[in-house]
Amino acid sequence: MKALQIDKKLTKLGMARMLSAISPTAAAKWGPLELVTMDPPELPADGWHRVHTHLAGICGSDLATVEGRASAYFDDWVSFPFVPGHEVVGHLDDGRRVVIEPVLGHAARGFEPPFDGAAPGDGDDYAHLVTGRLEPGIQIGFCNSTCGAWAPQFVAHESQIHEIPDAMTDEQAVLVEPAAGGIHAALLTWPIISTLAGEPGQAEGRRPVVAVLGAGTMGLCAIAGLRRYVPGVQIVVGARYPHQQSLATALGADIVVKPDELARAVRRVTGSHMVGDHLSGGADATIDAVGSSESIADCLRFTRPRGRVVLMGMPAEVTVDLTGLWHRETQLVGAYTYGTETMPDGGRRRTFDLAIETAQAMGFERLLSATYRIDDHEDAVAHAAAAGRRGAVKIAFDLRPARAAGKKVSE
Amino acid sequence: MPRPGFVLEVDRSTPPVLFWRGENFSLEKLPAGRSRVIYPPEPLKPIDDVDGAIRHALLNPIDQDPLPALLFPGMKLTIAFDDVSLPLPKMQRPDTRQRVIEAVLDMAADAGVDDVHIIAALGLHRRMHEYELRHALGDRIYDAFHPRGMLYQHDAEDHGNLAVLGETAHGEVLEINKRAAESDLLVYVNINSVPMDGGWKSVCTGLASYRCLSEHHNGHTLQHTRSLSGHREHSALHQSIWRMGKVLRDNGPKLFQIETSLNTDMFPKPFDFISKREWEWTAKDRATYLATTKSLERTPLRLARKIFHGIQAPHRMTSVQAGETSAVHEVTLEHVYRQQLVPVEGQTDVLTMGIPFVCPYNPDGIMNPILVMCMGLGYLFNMYRNKPLVREGGVIILTHPTYREFHPVHHPSYIDFFEQVLPDTTDPVVMGQKWEKQYAEDEWYRHLYRTGNAYHGVHPFYAWYWGAHGQQWAGKVIIVGGDAPTVRRLGFTPASTMDDAFEIASDVVGRSPTVTHLHVPALLVADVS
Numbered sequence: 048m049k050a051l052q053i054d055k056k057l058t059k060l061g062m063a064r065m066l067s068a069i070s071p072t073a074a075a076k077w078g079p080l081e082l083v084t085m086d087p088p089e090l091p092a093d094g095w096h097r098v099h100t101h102l103a104g105i106c107g108s109d110l111a112t113v114e115g116r117a118s119a120y121f122d123d124w125v126s127f128p129f130v131p132g133h134e135v136v137g138h139l140d141d142g143r144r145v146v147i148e149p150v151l152g153h154a155a156r157g158f159e160p161p162f163d164g165a166a167p168g169d170g171d172d173y174a175h176l177v178t179g180r181l182e183p184g185i186q187i188g189f190c191n192s193t194c195g196a197w198a199p200q201f202v203a204h205e206s207q208i209h210e211i212p213d214a215m216t217d218e219q220a221v222l223v224e225p226a227a228g229g230i231h232a233a234l235l236t237w238p239i240i241s242t243l244a245g246e247p248g249q250a251e252g253r254r255p256v257v258a259v260l261g262a263g264t265m266g267l268c269a270i271a272g273l274r275r276y277v278p279g280v281q282i283v284v285g286a287r288y289p290h291q292q293s294l295a296t297a298l299g300a301d302i303v304v305k306p307d308e309l310a311r312a313v314r315r316v317t318g319s320h321m322v323g324d325h326l327s328g329g330a331d332a333t334i335d336a337v338g339s340s341e342s343i344a345d346c347l348r349f350t351r352p353r354g355r356v357v358l359m360g361m362p363a364e365v366t367v368d369l370t371g372l373w374h375r376e377t378q379l380v381g382a383y384t385y386g387t388e389t390m391p392d393g394g395r396r397r398t399f400d401l402a403i404e405t406a407q408a409m410g411f412e413r414l415l416s417a418t419y420r421i422d423d424h425e426d427a428v429a430h431a432a433a434a435g436r437r438g439a440v441k442i443a444f445d446l447r448p449a450r451a452a453g454k455k456v457s458e
Numbered sequence: 459m460p461r462p463g464f465v466l467e468v469d470r471s472t473p474p475v476l477f478w479r480g481e482n483f484s485l486e487k488l489p490a491g492r493s494r495v496i497y498p499p500e501p502l503k504p505i506d507d508v509d510g511a512i513r514h515a516l517l518n519p520i521d522q523d524p525l526p527a528l529l530f531p532g533m534k535l536t537i538a539f540d541d542v543s544l545p546l547p548k549m550q551r552p553d554t555r556q557r558v559i560e561a562v563l564d565m566a567a568d569a570g571v572d573d574v575h576i577i578a579a580l581g582l583h584r585r586m587h588e589y590e591l592r593h594a595l596g597d598r599i600y601d602a603f604h605p606r607g608m609l610y611q612h613d614a615e616d617h618g619n620l621a622v623l624g625e626t627a628h629g630e631v632l633e634i635n636k637r638a639a640e641s642d643l644l645v646y647v648n649i650n651s652v653p654m655d656g657g658w659k660s661v662c663t664g665l666a667s668y669r670c671l672s673e674h675h676n677g678h679t680l681q682h683t684r685s686l687s688g689h690r691e692h693s694a695l696h697q698s699i700w701r702m703g704k705v706l707r708d709n710g711p712k713l714f715q716i717e718t719s720l721n722t723d724m725f726p727k728p729f730d731f732i733s734k735r736e737w738e739w740t741a742k743d744r745a746t747y748l749a750t751t752k753s754l755e756r757t758p759l760r761l762a763r764k765i766f767h768g769i770q771a772p773h774r775m776t777s778v779q780a781g782e783t784s785a786v787h788e789v790t791l792e793h794v795y796r797q798q799l800v801p802v803e804g805q806t807d808v809l810t811m812g813i814p815f816v817c818p819y820n821p822d823g824i825m826n827p828i829l830v831m832c833m834g835l836g837y838l839f840n841m842y843r844n845k846p847l848v849r850e851g852g853v854i855i856l857t858h859p860t861y862r863e864f865h866p867v868h869h870p871s872y873i874d875f876f877e878q879v880l881p882d883t884t885d886p887v888v889m890g891q892k893w894e895k896q897y898a899e900d901e902w903y904r905h906l907y908r909t910g911n912a913y914h915g916v917h918p919f920y921a922w923y924w925g926a927h928g929q930q931w932a933g934k935v936i937i938v939g940g941d942a943p944t945v946r947r948l949g950f951t952p953a954s955t956m957d958d959a960f961e962i963a964s965d966v967v968g969r970s971p972t973v974t975h976l977h978v979p980a981l982l983v984a985d986v987s
Contacts, residue, residue, distance in 0.1 A: 308877040315874055320902040327902075 050198030051424050051444075052083045053112060055127035064115030067432070074114045075428035080131075082424060088194040091180055092157065094205045096139050098147060100446040102221035102418065103196035104134030105431040107265065107338075108361050109188070113428055118363040125189040126182035132196030132444070133188030136211070136220035144215075146223045148207045148399050149186040150384055151193070155204035156181055166397050167207055168386035186384075197421060199446050209399050218412035220403075221443050222268070226411060227402035229268025232359040232382035233257075233277055234398075236332035237391055239355040239378070240280060243331060254281040258313050258330035260306060260346055262286030262295045263434065264414060264441050265359055266336030271409050273334075274299025276401065278391055283316055283330065285309030288435045298409060306345075313349040324348055325371055332357065334382075340365040347371050347379075357382050418445035460500035463800025463982055464735070468493035468973075473736045475975055476747075477857045478812030479939055480825060481762040482754040483732065483747070484857065486956045488810070493973040496847075497735055498982035501721035502797050504774030508554075511778050512561045515716065519781030520789065525562065525714060528643050529569035536641040536711075537562055538579045538612075538665055542590045543818035544651045545720055547766075549773040554718050556596035558647045558778070562716075563599070575637055576603050578611040579646070579664025582671060582907070582914035583819070584868050585611045590822070612665050614914065615904055620667045623709040626701035630673040634710070635665040641711045646783075648717045650790050653798075653983060654686040654840070656717050657787035658703025659696070661710075668898060668914065674698035676894075677886030680926040687983045688843030703783065715783040719793040720773040722980030729769065733979050759861070766815045767822045795983065802847065802984045807971030808963055809848035810956075811838045812978055813858035819913065819921055823865040827944050828872050828880075830858050832921040835928030835935065838976060843985045847974055851933040853963040855956070860940030860948075867911055871903045875918035876947065884949035886919075886926040894919050933966045 056079055063078025090097065109131045111117045133149035152167025153160045156179030161170040177183035184190020187203060194201035211220050240255045257273055257280045259266050266284070273282050282299060285306035286292045295303045304312045314321055319328035329351035335342050338360025344367050346356045352375040359382040372379060385398030405411070416439035419427035424444070431442035466472065474485035475495050488495070505511045516525040529535065539555045542548070559576065566574055576599065578586055591609070592600045603609035612635050613619065621639035623632045638644050638661070646664075650656040663671060674695050685692035690700065706713065725733055728750065731743040739747070754762055777793035779786050815825055817833040825833070834856040839846065848854060864873045879893045894916055897903065903915030929935075935950040936959045945952040953959035963971065976984070 304877060311874055311877060314902070315878065315896070315900070318901060320905060321870070 048085060048087055048199045049421060050083060050085050050130045050194065051132075051421055052081055052085065052128050052130050053079045054081070060115040062115070063113065067114035067116065072425060072429040074432070075425040078113055078115060080113045080424065080428065082421065087200050088192065088202050090202055091192060095202050096205065096208060097200055098135070098137045098139060098145065098203050099200050100132070100135055100137045100196050100198065101217045102136050102443045102445055102447070103132040104221050104225065104441055104443045105427060106134055106225065107263070110428065110432055111361065111363070114432070116363060121189070124176060124183055124185050126184050126191035129184065129189055129191050130195035130198045130201065131188045132198070132201075133186045134221055134224040134443070135196035136217045136223070137196070139208070143210050144220070145208050145210050146220050146399070146403070147187060147196070147203045148209060148227070148385070149188055149224065150207070151176065151181060151184055151186060151190055151204075152206060154206035164387070166386035166399070168384045197444055209403060211403060212407070215403070215407050216412055217447070218415045219406045219410070222264075222406050222411040222414050222441060223399065223402045225264045225441070226268045226271065226406045227385040227398040228359065228382070229265055229270070230272035230276060230401050230405060231385040231388065231398050232269045232334050232357050233272030234388050234390070235357045235380055235382050236273070236280070236334065236355060237277055239332045240277060241391065253317075254279055256281045256283060256313065256316050256330045258309060258333040258346070258349060259284045259300070259336060260309060260333065260342050261336030261360060262291035263336065266334070267291070267294055267298055267414060267440065269334045269336060269359060270295055270300050271298045271405055275405055275409075276390065281316060283309065283312050288438065290438050290440070291435065294413070294440065310345065310349040317351070319351075326351070328352070330354060334359055336360050338362040340367055343367050347375075347377055350375075350377055352376060354378070355380055414440040415443060416440050418443050420445065460502055463499040464497045465800070465802055466495040466497065466735075468495060473739075475736055475977070476732055476812070477810070478814040478978060479857045480813065480859045481759060481766055481815045483751055483812070485736075485747075486857075488973055488975060489960070492970060493975070494806075495975045495977055496800055496802060496982065496984055497977045498722060498800065498980040499797060501723035501774075501980070502776045504721055504776055505778070508557055508775050509561065511775070512558055515778045515780040516561060516565065519714070520779060521785040522714060522781035525780070526565050526569060528712065528714060529566055529571050531570035533571055533573065533642040534640065535566055535571050535574045535643050535645070536577060536638045537574065537645045537647060538577045538638060538661065539594070539647040540649050540660070540664065541578050541580050541583050542586045542594065542821045543583055544655070545649055545771065545773050546651070546816050546818065546821070547724065547769045547771045548593060548821065549720070550770040551593060552596060553594045554649050554720070554775055555594045555647050556599065558716055558718065559595060559599060562645055562647070574603075574608060576609040577635060577638065577665070579660065580612045580614070581663045581666060582614055582668065582917050582920065584907070584911045584913045587822075587911060613908055614667045614671070615908055624705040626698075626705055628698070628701060630698055630702060631670055632662065632702045632705045633667040633670040634661060634706075638665050639711060643714060644711045645714045645716065648715070650717050650719050650794055652687065652837075652841075652981060653791055653794050654696075656790055657700075658706065658783055659699050660715065661706060661713065662699045662702040668916065670702075672916075673702075675920045675923060677890040677923050677926055680886060680923040681930055683927055685843070686840040707783070713783055714780060715786045716778065716780040717786050717790040718775055719777045719790055719797065721776050721797055723772045723774060724979045725769065726772050763815065763824065798981055798983045799843070799985050800982050802986050805845065805849040805986060806847055806852065806974035807849060807967040808853045808855060808960070808973045809839070810855045810857075810973060810975045813838075813856050814978060819917070820865070820868065823868045824863050825858070826864045826869055826872055827860050827862060827876060827948055828918050828921050830856065830860050830937070830940075831948050832924050835925030835932070836921070837924070838978065839925070839928035839931075841976065841981070841983050843983055845986045846931055847976065847984050847986055848932065850931055851966070853934045853936065853966050853971070854928065854932045855936045855938060855959045855963065857938045857956075858940055860937050860944050862941055862944040868913060869918070870906055870912050871897055871900070871915040872913070872918040880947050884929070886923045886929070889922070890919060934963065936962055
């Protein structure tokens with residue numbers, strides 16, 4: 048089968064890193080991503096299934112790898128060569144349509160789950176991610192053993208498989224994985240929001256404020272997650288492009304401004320003062336959906352003392368003055384994936400179940416902007432790298448037989 | 459003998475005309491055969507013996523007892539004065555305010571008055587910096603009064619120090635500075651740069667509370683203010699203020715109004731060429747223009763601002779009169795009109811105006827986009843008597859870089875206004891109803907206004923309201939050379955060149971419109987027949 052593969056070729060990684068600053072197309076062309084012919088992966092053990100890819104999204108972490116910008120942190124958590132792709136909808140050999148929860152958790156690797164009913168992402172020790180019956184890899188799409196979704200087929204463990212309703216379209220389903228990431232980040236604000244009940248601001252009618260910086264796919268999914276699952280919050284969003292601004296509003300944001308106007312918008316909503324470049328108060332919680340030095344620094348500036356910054360955008364090496372964090376006792380919390388969530392009402396839900404509901408209920412097909420054949424991967428990657436500028440949100444590969452046989456599909 | 463104002467009909471031999479473009483200039487060729495340029499009168503001959511004239515005015519007031527007769531030991535005397543918003547540019551020292559207040563203080567000292575407070579009548583403007591107070595009042599007054607807490611700045615948000623004097627028949631509340639209200643005599647020292655200032659407006663805005671100001675500084679009133687520089691009965695703003703003046707006269711302290719007028723000698727060398735009529739430019743003027751504009755193009759904006767705001771104008775006093783407010787103001791207006799009035803026949807399809815680096819709300823600051831609107835549609839558009847220079851539905855073309863830049867200390871709420879209010883609406887009435895309260899009650903703005911050097915939170919609304927009539931009147935407003943997204947956010951149309959602007963204007967006024975350029979500097983009032 049034809050598949051897109053990344054190998055650990057330092058020269059190509061370095062070249063991609065250099066070229067990505069100039070042109071995403073050049074990075075895709077000369078970087079480590081290659082279209083290869085390979086055998087389909089073997090099923091590693093009982094409980095594993097072959098998944099035939101329908102749509103596979105291109106994620107920010109995929110782009111970081113393709114462009115050679117991924118942190119060296121991952122060197123020991125992935126296994127080369129690997130086929131990327133972890134945002135996926137497909138079908139099993141028995142015809143069931145499924146989405147895949149890509150984390151290669153305990154069950155997939157042949158270990159006991161940390162608790163009964165645990166999701167793949169649960170657990171407080173990550174040793175299993177680099178041991179067991181598979182090569183190291185945090186997820187499908189970063190593991191040599193499973194192949195990834197940027198191929199016509201790959202393998203997934205039954206613990207990762209979520210059957211989707213007939214009424215759910217492929218275009219909605221391919222957004223389930225990022226939706227789960229966004230919902231997880233949204234729910235990570237709840238421990239702070241929940242402490243506000245009964246505080247003076249509440250008595251005066253001020254709703255808790257959550258700021259979201261960035262409105263690419265993940266930022267938009269977080270907005271949807273906040274609106275659906277975190278009750279009563281006022282959502283203030285910094286979105287760069289007009290289409291992102293209108294989608295943010297459509298998904299439930301109360302106030303949408305440009306990113307460089309977000310601090311002042313938060314100030315107005317919270318009635319804070321501005322002291323230098325920090326707010327005296329600020330948002331109760333902030334979701335950073337960008338993950339750069341600048342975005343982290345910005346979020347720390349407009350999150351209130353003892354508030355929480357949820358870092359959802361994947362950072363690499365960053366340089367940030369943390370004096371404000373120290374002084375304001377700000378919590379800086381990472382939001383990697385999903386698993387089992389504790390809901391505001393105290394109940395427990397799987398993030399993927401919430402995401403399937405959300406993607407359907409909120410019409411997430413509108414976030415899928417363009418699809419490409421894997422033969423056109425250079426165009427696809429370039430499009431994804433410039434998605435915001437080009438008025439797009441999510442770019443995906445379309446591997447459904449009818450489409451794969453044709454020319455480049457819609458933009 | 460200074461020459462009067464002049465309307466030049468542009469023909470093929472007319473040289474390009476000077477336009478301000480913020481911290482620079484340009485020369486623009488106007489269409490021959492259908493354009494005209496209105497030049498202001500040359501600066502009037504000033505009073506030779508200024509101190510003598512001041513003393514004469516204080517001793518021979520209009521409809522009022524001489525000042526010494528109003529002063530007595532043990533009395534409470536308050537002197538209020540116009541703030542840094544005028545004159546523009548700031549005048550060379552000694553400032554008129556210093557000269558007048560020193561004369562008042564001399565008489566107060568002679569009368570044995572020792573309870574004297576001097577108050578900068580800020581209204582909702584920013585507090586003056588120490589160097590500005592020293593410039594306006596002189597070191598002697600500053601050093602004698604400020605350290606003892608007897609020279610300070612009005613605070614429209616200090617509710618413990620405000621007093622309600624009553625209501626007009628229209629239910630408008632007059633609330634002013636308590637010290638002024640409770641004084642035995644309130645002396646107001648004014649500089650009248652434009653006809654809209656002075657009279658009852660001095661106390662009823664300069665010493666008023668926000669509540670009081672909001673009675674007439676609102677979108678509805680300013681939309682119905684059809685003559686800021688001419689006939690008061692056509693100005694809803696002045697009608698309201700004059701009603702308040704009646705309450706002040708009936709219920710307030712005894713008031714002794716001192717008004718002064720200045721000539722329009724605004725720019726010293728090497729910038730004096732900009733006040734000249736272009737066809738009279740010498741070779742040296744042309745060389746200075748070229749050298750200046752080329753240098754300014756290469757000068758960082760911050761430095762260019764420093765240069766321009768450092769200019770001290772050679773303004774000289776042309777009149778001083780004191781006494782009863784209404785009577786004094788009528789005399790003042792005569793002097794202002796004598797300096798500024800230019801008869802103009804008929805309206806025009808297109809009015810062009812160069813927007814300079816400064817307006818009353820950014821001394822020593824940045825001419826932010828809202829102030830560009832305010833200066834263009836609020837101030838310059840309104841420099842007419844009888845009827846606007848441009849016909850209703852005509853086009854106004856402004857030249858200014860309209861950078862999206864704000865002075866963070868002086869204009870903090872302007873930034874929010876630009877980011878929050880203008881994307882929502884540019885309608886003065888709608889924004890007043892929907893947004894003004896939030897800005898008025900914002901604790902941060904209140905803090906910065908009261909303790910820092912920030913304009914009051916609602917001031918960007920007021921600046922916007924000021925242009926309300928012009929905004930309604932014009933069929934289209936075009937800004938040449940402005941940052942396009944910023945210009946669009948103001949609700950205007952950007953153009954890169956004057957020719958482009960005329961092309962854009964043709965959609966509204968056809969391909970051969972009449973064009974009138976209001977030559978700034980200096981200040982002029984077009985008396986449109």
